[in-house]
Amino acid sequence: MYGLADCNNFFVSCERAFQPELEGRAVVVLSNNDGVAVARSNEAKAMSIKMGTPFFQLRPMVESGALVVRSSNYKLYGDLSARVMNILRSSVPKIEIYSIDEAYLHLEGIPHEKRREFCAELVRKVRRGTGIPVSIGIAPTKTLCKVANHFAKRYPGYRGVCAIDTEDKRRRALELTPIGEVWGVGWRGAPKLRKLGVETAADLVGRPEAWIRSRMGVGGVKTWLELRGTAVIGEETDERRQSICTSRSFAELVYDKEELKSRVSDFAAMCAKKLRKDGSVAGCVSVFLGTNRFRDDLPQYTHFEHNPLKQATNSTISVVGAAVQALERCWREGYGYKRAGVVVTDIVPEESMQGDLFEEDPAMREREAMLSELIDRFDSADGQMLKLASQNEGLYSYGIRREHCSKLFTSDWNELMEIH
DNA sequence: TCTGGGGTCCTAGGACCC
């Protein structure tokens, strides 16, 4: 049996944890650049505000006082996530963190008849310890946990915990679950299935395997099996990420090559830092850029350029250098760029890195490693940052709009805890 | 005027092998 612990409206709940005056109000958290809604309180959902709604469409509601918005504050969300996960980890035999606000709990060893009460106590414990409301769905497969979690969230009567632990409950739950809500059936898949007469999860489960296979591929068969109670989505064994991406949209269009180069250098430096944090090296650095696709009055251009390295690396100098080379190949004069990013791939553990037989200057690599270490040390010190001259002079958030930050934006965790 | 960021997995098709 698994339990899926999922924080309710996570980013909004994080904002509320330190701003109790937001309780009971319609609140939306915006994406980077104050672009679109990425989290909504129940009150905001009740106003039919959809995920991904552009901020400018919400502005009238903000001005009338009906809605409160906040720019996203990922430092805060990361800190609160870590605290929630720590409480979960210390309470069950094992957890698998699935995303910033979700984790699967392994519930073996907890007697069947005590599972619900155990999880109910866990919900209270997380709330007491962090201020974050969480819901838990209990079921024999991960896909059914998602279904159970939906019920736990939607109906207050469950008080945050719902279990699908009998054949009868499973059948009834699937009948009440619209096909579009099923994990693994996306917004493209749902209309297609409805056209074929599949309205609910129960309808899907009622079709033969071959029907699923031919229309939905192997992913569909997995979902089908999981909904029937056969666990096929196992544990993610490979901890190491296969790609790391740092990308941003800009508040204003960028026409200047040197300007874009300094921002891409920043993104590359961030990728290198993430690699070092993971103890990884990457064998390929890629850069992409794009114009504003909503401006059909302007010429459009997007491009993605790979730059495979002779030797895998996590050095800031090497990753930035490779990114700048790739950018040179991407760049086209005369376009206003709205977005750019750096992706590093072909990631392997630092220890198992292949040497370069024809390396010309091994000492160079060592010097670069020392410089990277220095950069990491500076970063961890208070607000100070050591950067290459090719990078932006300002913060990583330079050129990104964040006009609705909560006042606690710059606070560190200890300050936040005191206030709490 | 203003429209996010960071991931994973699967599939189809091409290149190549015997």
Place this chain on the structure above:
DNA sequence: TCTGGGGTCCTAGGACCC
């Protein structure tokens, strides 16, 4: 007009997730 059969590996792009 006719022109095999059976593999593997890689990659780009699509679909999905939060």
